[in-house]
Amino acid sequence: MTELTNLTVAGIRDGFRNGDFTAREVAEGFIGQVEGARALNAFIIETPDHAIAAAEAADRGRAVGEFGALSGVPMGIKDLFCTEGYQTTAASHILEGFVPTYESTVTAKLFGAGAGMLGKLNMDQFAMGSSNETSAFGNVISPWRRNNGDGAALAPGGSSGGSSAAIAARLCPAATGTDTGGSIRQPAAFTGISGIKPTYGRCSRWGIVAFASSLDQAGPMARDVRDCAILLEVMTGFDPRDSTSLDLPVPNWQAALSGDLKGKRIGIPKEYRVDGMPPEIEALWQQGIAWMKDAGAEIVDVSLPHTKYALPAYYIIAPAEASSNLARYDGVRYGQRELPDGAGLQDMYAATRAAGFGDEVKRRIMIGTYVLSAGYYDAYYTQAQKVRALIARDFEQAWTKCDMLLTPTAPSAAFGLGEKQADPIAMYLNDVFTVPASLAGLPAMSVPAGLDSQGLPLGLQIIGKPLDEQGVLDAGLAIEERAGFTARAGKWW
Amino acid sequence: MSVDSATVRKIASLARIAVSDAEAEALAPELSKILGLVEQLSEVDTTGIAPLAAVVPNHLRLRDDVVTDGDIRDKILKNAPQAEHGFFAVPKVIE
Amino acid sequence: MSNYRIQGATGEWEVVIGLEVHAQITSNAKLFSGASTRFGNEPNANVSLVDAAMPGMLPVLNRECVRQAVRTGMAIDAQINKWSRFDRKNYFYADLPQGYQISQLYHPIVGEGSLLIDADEKAGIPEPKTIGVERIHIEQDAGKLMHDQHPTRSYVDLNRCGVALMEIVSRPDMSSPAEAGAYIRKLRSILRYVGSCDGNMEEGSMRADVNVSVRRAGEELGTRTETKNVNSVRFVMQAIEYEAGRQVDVLEAGGKIVQETRLFDPDKAVTRSMRSKEDAHDYRYFPDPDLLPLELEDSFLVDCRASLPELPDAKRARYRDALGISAYAADVITADVETARWFETLLAAGAEAKAGANWLTSELFGALNRLGRTISDCPVSPVQAAQLLALVADGTLSGSLAKQVFEIMLESGEDPAKIVDERGMKQTSDTGAIEAVIAGILAANADKVEQYKGGKEALFGFFVGQTMKAMAGKANPKVVNDLLKKALEA
Structure with a gap:
């Protein structure tokens, strides 16, 4: 059944409709892949029963001519999405054993369209991290290895590292991700897959464990741009239960998908040329520019003058929101409780949270607590939100000159596990290209564009105007068509 | 701005995260480094700039005043570390 | 200050x-x-x-x-x-x-x-x-x-x-x-x-x-x-x-x-x-x-404002100035919205403002106090109360009869007209009936009639009392007075 597990979402969907195979065959194929790849530690729990049940329902549906948009397609679900009846932990010990009695809007839409769930994907704890090394359930190991034979375990990126690793290793054709400062795009780039973060408000946040509410957006991760469009149509849409949800119809992105960029102006922001960026990344960027021209686009130079302040603003706003969002993990209503002998309520909180949260989560909660605390609020938080307004304004001014921006997704290829762990700042710098679009709520995607000299994938990022997912997907497709990225990780697991 | 271990302990207490003295010592330089990163923002002139209020233009929708939820006590208590007689139970609070 | x-x-x-x-x-x-x-x-x-x-x-x-x-x-x-x-x-x-x-x-x-x-x-x-x-x-x-x-x-x-x-x-x-x-x-x-x-x-x-x-x-x-x-x-x-x-x-x-x-x-x-x-x-x-x-x-905002009711200060001023209600009663009635609402229903049902206000602040509040109830769970509706006041106004009930009827209303929740009807509590102004009773009382108290005629005018009250008692309180007091005077002076 290995050929089935090489199919894309579109391939599975169409083959299933055509009667080339049953949904059950597809599900079993992927379940086998998942079981055979535990060395990657991509899943926190496997849920073959869910995938099989969805597949059987799809097969029954097909018998009477009923198809959902994703009938027969099994997926991986990032463990940040609450799934009814299946443990949801956000990769944190503090939520170990938590079994939601409700289904997140996004997963409900996916399952409603016929998709099945192969398992809950590992991730950085509470989506805080860029390498998947902050999970309480162990690191996810990228299926990719350097071509120098060193056998070093590499980071699959983060925070959606289980998602990226699982797709790259063909454990699932697609997965959900969430992106707060680059958590879909950076892991996609690290593992040679595609992923899109839609405009803030397109995907409902209801039922997704919150990290930083004003930044969090769900999005699909898959092998190619078309699959992203297919999934995005299912995942997005107005949800009255999320006050920040956009009350807009969902466009038919898939049908309108076109790699022809005639008449489009692609902006190249000069501030994204950062010191110390590897020449290979710079070269790839130039290659991307050439592809864009080849697809008919006009290239314009633009300036986003506040780019260098995006990361500092992000590291105030995201921790501030997180420090408050994570206050609910207190050992009272769900999750782990740590109750030392004779402890009072407040001691119980402190012990529960000390034992339940990982180091990076604690660091960010403390930074957030500090920047919001009396006397510092205006200097840090208010100033950060003002800078954020300036960053948004930079983009608005750029849109008077261009329709989209092309940048590298990350300043490096995948690094080795453990390499950056000692220095949080070095790790944070990995998000330097993805954070600005997050702060401005813009749609952005990463598509694989090539390999570096070590044989590791590199991605290019397209950032679009608010609500212009179509433009982003089209530009992504233009790159995909020209990059001809077919490399995949050799199986070692 | 650099924070010392006493400040770390104060923040940790506000955030209800128990830290040992050794942890506080270790966290102080880490947090100081991060604060050093974010302090670059002070050099940005934001005179006359309003803090960003909504990420994407959108307006707050209001819900009708209708009871649509509740009566799900079993679901509410299902994951509780300790639930008794329909309540969540916590160590006795002395007020 | x-x-x-x-x-x-x-x-x-x-x-x-x-x-x-x-x-x-x-x-x-x-x-x-x-x-x-x-x-x-x-x-x-x-x-x-x-x-x-x-x-x-x-x-x-x-x-x-x-x-x-x-x-x-x-x-x-x-x-x-x-x-x-x-x-x-x-x-x-x-x-x-x-x-x-x-x-x-x-x-x-x-x-x-x-x-x-x-x-x-x-x-x-x-x-x-x-x-x-x-x-x-x-x-x-x-x-x-x-x-x-x-x-x-x-x-x-x-x-x-x-x-x-x-x-x-x-x-x-x-x-x-x-x-x-x-x-x-x-x-x-x-x-x-x-x-x-x-x-x-x-x-x-x-x-x-x-x-x-x-x-x-x-x-x-x-x-x-x-x-x-x-x-x-x-x-x-x-x-x-x-x-x-x-x-x-x-x-x-x-x-x-x-x-x-x-x-x-x-x-x-x-x-x-x-x-x-x-x-x-x-x-x-x-x-x-x-x-x-x-x-x-x-x-x-326009809808919010349009939906605001008359507020207590304005209502109190209107009660005093336009309805002529005493300052005390206006204070008491407007202090709580339920009372004011009750009172306005009473007026809408035909009660006269001043009489209604007095009755509400004395009789109704007295009764509610006694019963330990509030106006929102008052056993008598404002419409029933208006009917009661109308019976007083048209002379059907005397003040004391009205009190009796009200007590029965509080207990039974029945309409006052029904109570009056079924229990025959109507005040009578039937001069023939009253004259007959008076004649009997004067005959039975000839000595006192003598004393009265001899100048002991305070006895007039005694004759009124006896007459009312004999008529079970239902006689119109004014008619009794007039007829008694006539009979004693005859």
């Missing part, structure tokens, strides 16, 4: 009082969730996943709560802020599942307004006084902890958690316990007129945080303390009295007032320090990123 002063050992002290009243907004569902606000349900029955702060749950604002806060603001002539926002107030407690309360610190929905407390000579309020209201904001209520059901555990009930509150913050404009009491009563009255809060302090629908400081006349404001969650007008007044006295004692002994949160003990009528909750007064407020700014449209 109130002349209330604390007489200290070293001289007189003024008291400065500000009140933060938390009023539960009347709504079916909670502020940010669809769970019911009903009082008295099973523990944790009125709880949604949002109220329990389950992971990934999000708030969605209830329009009615916004509407009621705006209408309340309009009722105290306050500035309505068309742009407001919700902030998170962060702290850890078992009755607060989110770890933060959604409130409005930086941009409240209602700004500066005021209300007028009435003069009350006896309470030391010589003339009406305007009390400033600094702001009204909307926020979530917390859940409830039970401490006495288990020896080592507290139990958490989240039924109240997320219920909408208005926090109505006064200026420190009150200077005596009586003024504070009058302010709360007036505020309660306005809230009940507007319909934004039922004002039920026993069920916790209204409670006050009481800020008190003392100073020597003309000096700067002193350091204040805040006594939390006081839940009756009387307790508010007691708390102020105690707290002001305590502060004077401390200051006169050379001590300093600590700015702190205190608790009122209603059994001993004292306040005491709550230092246990003092450790972390850093709430780290910031705008709630799960919610967008609240922007009110003009049409919404």
Whole structure:
């Protein structure tokens, strides 16, 4: 059944409709892949029963001519999405054993369209991290290895590292991700897959464990741009239960998908040329520019003058929101409780949270607590939100000159596990290209564009105007068509 | 701005995260480094700039005043570390 | 200016009082969730996943709560802020599942307004006084902890958690316990007129945080303390009295007032320090990123204003000036919206205003007091009462008969006409019948007739009494008088 597990979402969907195979065959194929790849530690729990049940329902549906948009397609679900009846932990010990009695809007839409769930994907704890090394359930190991034979375990990126690793290793054709400062795009780039973060408000946040509410957006991760469009149509849409949800119809992105960029102006922001960026990344960027021209686009130079302040603003706003969002993990209503002998309520909180949260989560909660605390609020938080307004304004001014921006997704290829762990700042710098679009709520995607000299994938990022997912997907497709990225990780697991 | 271990302990207490003295010592330089990163923002002139209020233009929708939820006590208590007689139970609070 | 002063050992002290009243907004569902606000349900029955702060749950604002806060603001002539926002107030407690309360610190929905407390000579309020209201904001209520059901555990009930509150913050404009009491009563009255809060302090629908400081006349404001969650007008007044006295004692002994949160003990009528909750007064407020700014449209504001009822001050003036009702009765009837509503139904059913007002403030209130009932569960409807008053007005019932009929109405709930009919309680003016009775009484009391005629005119009352008694109270007293005179002079 290995050929089935090489199919894309579109391939599975169409083959299933055509009667080339049953949904059950597809599900079993992927379940086998998942079981055979535990060395990657991509899943926190496997849920073959869910995938099989969805597949059987799809097969029954097909018998009477009923198809959902994703009938027969099994997926991986990032463990940040609450799934009814299946443990949801956000990769944190503090939520170990938590079994939601409700289904997140996004997963409900996916399952409603016929998709099945192969398992809950590992991730950085509470989506805080860029390498998947902050999970309480162990690191996810990228299926990719350097071509120098060193056998070093590499980071699959983060925070959606289980998602990226699982797709790259063909454990699932697609997965959900969430992106707060680059958590879909950076892991996609690290593992040679595609992923899109839609405009803030397109995907409902209801039922997704919150990290930083004003930044969090769900999005699909898959092998190619078309699959992203297919999934995005299912995942997005107005949800009255999320006050920040956009009350807009969902466009038919898939049908309108076109790699022809005639008449489009692609902006190249000069501030994204950062010191110390590897020449290979710079070269790839130039290659991307050439592809864009080849697809008919006009290239314009633009300036986003506040780019260098995006990361500092992000590291105030995201921790501030997180420090408050994570206050609910207190050992009272769900999750782990740590109750030392004779402890009072407040001691119980402190012990529960000390034992339940990982180091990076604690660091960010403390930074957030500090920047919001009396006397510092205006200097840090208010100033950060003002800078954020300036960053948004930079983009608005750029849109008077261009329709989209092309940048590298990350300043490096995948690094080795453990390499950056000692220095949080070095790790944070990995998000330097993805954070600005997050702060401005813009749609952005990463598509694989090539390999570096070590044989590791590199991605290019397209950032679009608010609500212009179509433009982003089209530009992504233009790159995909020209990059001809077919490399995949050799199986070692 | 650099924070010392006493400040770390104060923040940790506000955030209800128990830290040992050794942890506080270790966290102080880490947090100081991060604060050093974010302090670059002070050099940005934001005179006359309003803090960003909504990420994407959108307006707050209001819900009708209708009871649509509740009566799900079993679901509410299902994951509780300790639930008794329909309540969540916590160590006795002395007020 | 109130002349209330604390007489200290070293001289007189003024008291400065500000009140933060938390009023539960009347709504079916909670502020940010669809769970019911009903009082008295099973523990944790009125709880949604949002109220329990389950992971990934999000708030969605209830329009009615916004509407009621705006209408309340309009009722105290306050500035309505068309742009407001919700902030998170962060702290850890078992009755607060989110770890933060959604409130409005930086941009409240209602700004500066005021209300007028009435003069009350006896309470030391010589003339009406305007009390400033600094702001009204909307926020979530917390859940409830039970401490006495288990020896080592507290139990958490989240039924109240997320219920909408208005926090109505006064200026420190009150200077005596009586003024504070009058302010709360007036505020309660306005809230009940507007319909934004039922004002039920026993069920916790209204409670006050009481800020008190003392100073020597003309000096700067002193350091204040805040006594939390006081839940009756009387307790508010007691708390102020105690707290002001305590502060004077401390200051006169050379001590300093600590700015702190205190608790009122209603059994001993004292306040005491709550230092246990003092450790972390850093709430780290910031705008709630799960919610967008609240922007009110003009049409919404127009609807809010159009839906405001006549408010107590205006109503009272109208009763006095246009209806000619006594100042006392107008005060009493307009003080509570239910009474005013009852009274206006009475008038609509045909009762004359002055007679109606007098009857309501004497007969009806007397009866309700006796029965321990309120006007909202009065066994007699205003329409029935109007029928009763009509029977008096047209001479069918005498005053004393009306009282008897009313008693029966209270017991049976029956219409007065039916009672009069079935029990034959109609007053009679049938001169023939009355003359016959009079003739009999005069014949039976010939000696007294003699004495009367001899000049002992006080006996006239005796003859009236005998006649009425013989007619079981149903004779028209005026007719009896006339006929008796005629018979005695014959």
